[in-house]
Amino acid sequence: MHGFDADTEALGEAILKYAEERMRLHPVPLDGPKTLEELQSVAGNTITAEGMGGLAALRLFGDELALACLSNDHPRYLSFIPCAPTEAAVMFEMVVGASGIYAGSWLEGAGAVFAENVALRWIADLAGLPAEAGGVFVPGGTVGNLSALVTARWAARARHTASGSTGPRPTKVAAQAGAHSSIRSACDVMDAELIGVGSDEHLRLTGDNLRAVLEAEGPGTFFAVVATAGTTNFGIVDDLDSVAQVCHEYGIWFHVDGAYGGAGLAAPTVRHLFAGVEHADSFIVDPHKWLFAPFDCCALLYREPALARGAHTQKASYLDVLTDASEWNPTDYSIGLTRRARGLPLWFSLATHGTKAYTAAIERTLQVTRFAEAEITRRPYLEALREADLSVVVFRRKGWEPEDYHAWSDEMMREEFAFVVPTSHEGETVARFAIVNPTTSEDDITAILDTMA
Numbered sequence: 361m362h363g364f365d366a367d368t369e370a371l372g373e374a375i376l377k378y379a380e381e382r383m384r385l386h387p388v389p390l391d392g393p394k395t396l397e398e399l400q401s402v403a404g405n406t407i408t409a410e411g412m413g414g415l416a417a418l419r420l421f422g423d424e425l426a427l428a429c430l431s432n433d434h435p436r437y438l439s440f441i442p443c444a445p446t447e448a449a450v451m452f453e454m455v456v457g458a459s460g461i462y463a464g465s466w467l468e469g470a471g472a473v474f475a476e477n478v479a480l481r482w483i484a485d486l487a488g489l490p491a492e493a494g495g496v497f498v499p500g501g502t503v504g505n506l507s508a509l510v511t512a513r514w515a516a517r518a519r520h521t522a523s524g525s526t527g528p529r530p531t532k533v534a535a536q537a538g539a540h541s542s543i544r545s546a547c548d549v550m551d552a553e554l555i556g557v558g559s560d561e562h563l564r565l566t567g568d569n570l571r572a573v574l575e576a577e578g579p580g581t582f583f584a585v586v587a588t589a590g591t592t593n594f595g596i597v598d599d600l601d602s603v604a605q606v607c608h609e610y611g612i613w614f615h616v617d618g619a620y621g622g623a624g625l626a627a628p629t630v631r632h633l634f635a636g637v638e639h640a641d642s643f644i645v646d647p648h649k650w651l652f653a654p655f656d657c658c659a660l661l662y663r664e665p666a667l668a669r670g671a672h673t674q675k676a677s678y679l680d681v682l683t684d685a686s687e688w689n690p691t692d693y694s695i696g697l698t699r700r701a702r703g704l705p706l707w708f709s710l711a712t713h714g715t716k717a718y719t720a721a722i723e724r725t726l727q728v729t730r731f732a733e734a735e736i737t738r739r740p741y742l743e744a745l746r747e748a749d750l751s752v753v754v755f756r757r758k759g760w761e762p763e764d765y766h767a768w769s770d771e772m773m774r775e776e777f778a779f780v781v782p783t784s785h786e787g788e789t790v791a792r793f794a795i796v797n798p799t800t801s802e803d804d805i806t807a808i809l810d811t812m813a
């Protein structure tokens with residue numbers, strides 16, 4: 361199996377050709393799910409004692425399995441938060457896979473870690489974090505939020521111990537209802553208590569509302585506050601500045617979840633919404649969402665990386681050679697030990713295209729978002745629920761019941777025309793576009809809205 365013979369050569373050519381052809385398709389077919397029975401009947405038994413051969417397995421994937429996966433990068437895939445990587449990033453993903461890199465430590469992956477850290481620094485600079493800030497690329501926002509909150513609790517416990525306090529240690533996290541489900545999940549994993557803070561009339565977390573909850577619960581019982589810079593359902597950016605001030609006043613860790621919206625830091629027309637992010641103790645953004653990197657990639661940054669090392673460094677005799685070194689070991693900043701250099705495709709694409717191209721691509725998605733809002737306003741049968749902060753638009757089709765939204769969405773997917781699933785707000789089923797793909801055009805928006813007339 362190991363070694364490069366004539367069969368490997370033929371397989372290599374076929375694989376590179378397959379990847380190239382997939383990248384050349386603009387737009388790619390949307391494709392769509394099939395049932396277990398359908399897949400079983402076309403695939404049969406694929407893993408046998410003798411093996412089916414690489415070319416046959418590739419054919420099965422290309423002809424059947426790949427077609428049963430929705431193309432996240434389709435311009436009319438506007439559900440959840442899509443992923444629309446650059447060709448440069450996708451191609452480099454293949455290079456990373458072929459390069460035998462362990463990117464958990466400087467000793468083993470110095471060159472990769474160096475480049476990943478350059479990409480992290482770009483993000484830290486966009487956020488206005490200090491020169492000492494640093495972190496690691498983790499698989500996604502869920503792991504990023506959990507790792508940041510574990511660090512926040514470690515830091516609070518260390519302070520609690522150092523203060524000589526005999527009272528209970530802080531166990532609570534504050535966030536608004538629009539915070540991502542992964543915050544609740546992290547609290548469950550940590551056995552921490554999530555305390556909800558009411559939002560203002562714009563559905564934002566504000567310093568005043570936060571202060572009221574901290575005072576009611578006792579500020580000393582909290583080890584972190586989570587603000588969201590771009591909620592998943594609406595793209596709402598919390599009032600980071602006032603939240604940061606209150607966190608500072610009470611000495612509570614300020615975590616900013618920018619998994620989706622953080623990319624807006626690079627877009628001049630929305631950058632002002634992020635004022636206050638520079639005070640974050642920890643910050644995440646998923647480049648696999650709106651920064652055009654392939655899955656899976658979350659940038660996790662800390663104001664004081666030493667605190668993350670305290671919380672996350674694994675110690676064992678077989679790791680001494682790493683932990684005793686003074687170099688930057690990415691594994692010290694999150695849950696997990698072994699890691700691939702998942703930040704490299706982002707780094708390569710940034711190095712290839714330059715940051716101006718990123719700003720232009722993000723602004724392009726914002727332009728299409730504003731077009732969508734104008735079209736919704738213009739059409740009497742549609743109504744936006746709220747003006748978009750970023751690139752998510754939530755709107756209702758007047759007169760539709762939940763079944764109508766679902767039937768409409770199912771039909772568009774069945775026809776491989778668009779993938780736009782409904783969401784809900786305060787019990788009401790509504791339509792939602794998340795626009796992070798620079799190839800999504802005004803015509804795509806018009807065509808989808810026309811189907812709701």
Ligand SMILES: *Cc1c(COP(=O)(O)O)cnc(C)c1O
Binds near residue numbers: 500542617
């Ligand atoms: C997507 C998202 C997450 C979770 O990120 P994953 O990469 O899916 O784990 C967390 N927070 C927000 C605001 C998100 O939009």
